[in-house]
Amino acid sequence: MAKSRKDKRNEETLIDVVEVKQGAQEYFEKNKTMILGIITAFLLVVGSFLVYKFMIQGPKENAAKAAIYKAEAQFQRDSFALALENPGGGFEGFLDIIENYSGTETANVAKLYAGICYMNVGRFNDAIEYLNAHSAKGTYAPILKHGNLGDAHSELGDFDSALAAYKKATTVGEDELLTPYYLYKLGLLSKRQGDTAGANAAFQKIKDKYPNSEEGTKVDRLLATID
Secondary structure (H helix, E strand, O other): OHHHHHHHHHHHHHHHHHHHHHHHHHHHOOOHHHHHHHHHHHHHHHHHHHHHHHHHHHHHHHHHHHHHHHHHHHHHHHOOOHHOOOOOOOOOHHHHHHHHHHOHHHHHHHHHHHHHHHOOOHHHHHHHHHHOOOOOOOHHHHHHHHHHHHHHHHHHOOOOHHHHHHHHHOOOOHHHHHHHHHHHHHHHHHHHHOHHHHHHHHHHHHHHHHHOOHHHHHHHHHHHOOO
């Protein structure tokens, strides 16, 4: 009797398995077109991404890197107007790099360059536009982005935005040269705006963390002037 019940349970289990398999098969047969369509669409998306990444984006990035070098050379010479639009030798300036190689990391870097160039030629609203468009990565780029935004807003008389940008520049990353430089600007502008606590905090941070920097040699005098 026990064996019979065991055989019956095994038979029921087998029937359940068969029914599940048949159910899945029937579902597939009924919905085969839809399922295959979904799989095909997924493969197309994955395939398109791989084609874009390796056959389009890769060569485009390499071309952008080759194209930007002359503009970078003019930037290093402080020839900011030339770097923006006409670096010479038939090469593209930063603005053309941004337009012609959209979506590449080189075009993203060109936005930072363009923002700094506009800052240096006195076109502060344009500087803000390109700096905000730049997606800052790494150690130096975020500091430069927000520090230059602080400079541009300050030049336009928007001191609240300038203070916010300088604060971001001093906290978004850390560098022995750039961080004390923007802490110093933050302290000076805070003092100008009547925020003595903010000024004191910025100058004291320079004194404590960057005493050997150029700004570190000036902060004792400034700290003494804060009530």
